[in-house]
Amino acid sequence: MKEDHMFAVLKTGGKQYKVSSGDILRVEKLAAEAGETVQFNEILMVDGTVGAPLVDGAGVQAEVIEQIKGKKVIHFVKRRRKHGSKRTKGHRQQLTLLRVTDILASGAGATGVKAAVGAGSVSGAAVEAAAPAPKKAAPKKAAPKADAPKAEAPAGADDLKKLSGVGPALEKKLLEAGVTTFAQIAAWTDEDVAAMDEKLSFKGRIEREGWIAQAKELANG
Template identity: 60%
Template sequence: MFAVLKTGGKQYRVQAGDTLRVEKLAADAGETVQFNEILMVGATVGAPLVEGAAVQAEVIDQIKADKVITYVKRRRKHSSQRTRGHRQQLTLLRITEVLETGGDKSGVKAAIGARTAGASYVAEAEPAPAKKAAKPAAKKAEAAAEDAPKSAGTRPANLLSEAREGGADDLKQISGVGPKLEGLLHENGVFHFDQIAEWKKAEIEYMDDQLAFHGRIERDDWIKQAKELAKGKKD
């Protein structure tokens, strides 16, 4: 029976007795490893993997592929050139058994790529000692609250839950206030020119923080504009 397995980003068609070279595995010569990513076994095609199927193999040796030479020459860069060689690290295997079912209960060590072995071993490591245990949830929440940035300034006392009778003023008449910023002002209880006109330094700092447009209120002189617009509305 043959199977198609996946390892190292490649697919291999194998059957018992085949000798195979794959991307380096975290295993020593003589060890038996098991491939669990099986795409096909005989006439059974996975979706994408065949559940319970596996391929077991014996590690013969850790080897290197033939050397590959690369030559790079850069034009118009003072005739820069470079020659580099590379030999890919591989693992030589002998396929010992193809399991159509029961692979998940075999107990054989899973074939793990050498590059990802570190992460796998960390996941299997023992839990940290009790003295290094994480803080209780209540203490975590308390610490997070202490570390959280505090809102600057003082909340204006003239904020409203809704516009007064007659409807909200057109805050977009203030230079620097567009539809989005007007919406944020409404969400924060600001609907009228006279509300903005009454803000003091600490209240401006608070609203700057709420609107996430630091310095905009003073830079565009909202207070002066609001006073003039509120006065014009009364007249």
């Protein structure tokens, strides 16, 4: 619904403007070219209807006249030095000059007119959209665990696992200690047994299991 004698309060660029059809308006720069029609959808009031916070379905359409620069604003910058000095900095705000063409109390969402969006917001969104998504680092493959070196029995060695209580782990310790045959174990003295108990960390096991007697029998075949 369009009415020429309506007024509205719109919001853009963080500011509020009260407008009527035909008004010339300067707002913070919009992403639009001269001659384009844009529509403001943040409407705080239309005639006596106050939004909560916006008036549902309301809109203000305007034609872009041109992109302009505001008056140069000068401000002083003080330098903290022994001999105080000042310098000036100038800034000219980028603005868009518009002519209000229509005020819509309802149905603004169905007009299809380009929304009035700040140039900074659009450029920021465009950059964000154009920026490629960061590539996720491929998960590092765990290095294959190196197999623990096996103590291989030398040629001519006896199968020490035939001794009572000797499994692969204990056989490995015996081989690492240089024990490879039943004949060696059969010839152990008390001192040899004590030293081997310390190496194998199984004190008294050799005697309990009767390795020497077993080794003698096995060595004799």
